[in-house]
Amino acid sequence: MSDIIFHHYPISPFSEKIRLIFGFKQLKWKSVMIPSILPKPDVTALTGGYRRTPVMQIGADIYCDTALIADVLEKLAPTPSLYPAPVAGLSRTLAQWADTTLFWTAIAYTFQPSAISGILGDVTPEQMKAFSADRAAMRANAPRMSLPEATGQLKEYLRRLEDMLVGGSSFLLGEQASIADFSVYHALWFARRVPAVAGILDAYPNLLAWMDGIAAFGHHQFDKMGSEQALEIARSATPANAAEYAFVDTHGIALGERVSVMPTDYALDPVVGELAICSDNQIAVQRSDERAGVVLVHFPRVGFQMKRAD
Template identity: 65%
Template sequence: MADLIFHHYQNSPFSEKVRLIFGFKKLAWKSVFIPPVMPKPNLTALTGGYRRTPVLQVGADIYCDTALIADVLERVAPTPSLYPLEIEGQSRTLAQWADATLFWTVIAYVFQPVAMPYLLGPLTPEQMKAFGADRAAMRGNAPRMSVGEATGSLREYLRRLENMLAGGKPFLLGAQASIADFSVYHCVWFLQLAQPLADILDMAPNLKSWAARMAEFGHGQSEKLRAESALEVAQEAAPASFDDLPFVDTHGIARGETVTITPTDYALDPVEGRLVLSSDTEWAVSRTDAVAGEVVVHFPRLGFQLKKI
């Protein structure tokens, strides 16, 4: 199999989710660091405009969104599983809540002036302004939670998570780690980065012990790779073919038609291409870029919308 090339930046919470999955599955991967704010020319040459972090590249196949990336890594290394059979539905549902509701609650809580240097590092006023403008563009008209609302909501969520670990359970859903643990963990990890505000976790000692246990999985074996080298990999590889797979049509759109795929919540940047894969859980479009060559960009169905051009 082609190398797993991971496009990320150090303080990205969703990147930490996947880095820990690499460690859980003891995988080797190539690390490409990307800018935390736009422009990201090397990344968007691969994705066609999708700008969220992180992105997984396997040859000329580009996988967007950590929910789909986790599924890809599960196919690459089925054991240990992120989706133990008896709790698969429960773990996926809890992970979806953590990636959305818990994540945005943590973001609203930690992005206070006292914690910003711990989350972003030492930035000049110009860099801070650029970061703020970039994130405002990503959020668009999405509702914003006040610090007071976030604080109250976060305390209640921490109480619920603490209860899930009562009785000495090692992981949120029992004896085995699952995708739910990794999705909750990246939120707790980001909260811990905001050191002046992280004492809110003192109310959840079981959760703090669980987070330390999760961190022991590590990040697997990584090797740095230049962004230009990742583009060369895409140029030289042939994307996977999906012609033999069943085509699941729920939109009245046929295989091969030109479409856009766009997130439904934030960073609403459409990616245009020829629809080559439509399964129960995944879409993919083929597109050609002057720099990256022919690539196939993959998205999960959940959280994205498909439209015919």
């Protein structure tokens, strides 16, 4: 198997989700640090414009969105499973809620004025302005939750999660960890690491103990890699055989047609290429870049939209 190359930055919550899954599954990986804001020329060469973090690369295959990345890691290392059979569907559903509703509530709560320095560190006013402009562009017209609403809703979610752990359960859905644990954890991890706002968790001892247990999985073994080396690996590799995936037509678009794929909620930056995979749970486009070569960029079905390219 080609190396798992992970493009991320330290304070990215979704990256922490996958880093802990590497630890859970004891998978070795290569770490490529990327900027937290645009421009990201080396990432763009691989993805064609997808701007969210993280991105996972295996040879010339580029995987976007942590839901799909988790599925790929599950196939590479089926045990221990992220989707234990008794709770497979429930774990995916809870994970989707955590990656969306819980995450954005926690973000709205955490990004309050008193916490900014704890989130970004010692940044200059210019850097703060650039970060704010980048995130505003990502969110575009998506609604913003006020701090009072975020505080009240987050406390209610924390109470519900605490209740799931009453009785001594090791994980949210029983005695086996699942994708739900890693998705809920990363949203709360971001708040817990900022002293100015972490106190909201103090009233939930079971939840704090559970968080300590998830953190104990660690990130396993990784080596640092430069982005230029990652690009060279993509350029020298051949994408996976798309013919292995059964074609599931939901758009009336044939394989080989030029399409545009982008998220449905925020960071609406389209990736354009030839439709190579349109299966039950993923869409992939083939594209060519002068620096990355021919790559296959993969997206999950859920949370993304596809249309013919103009």
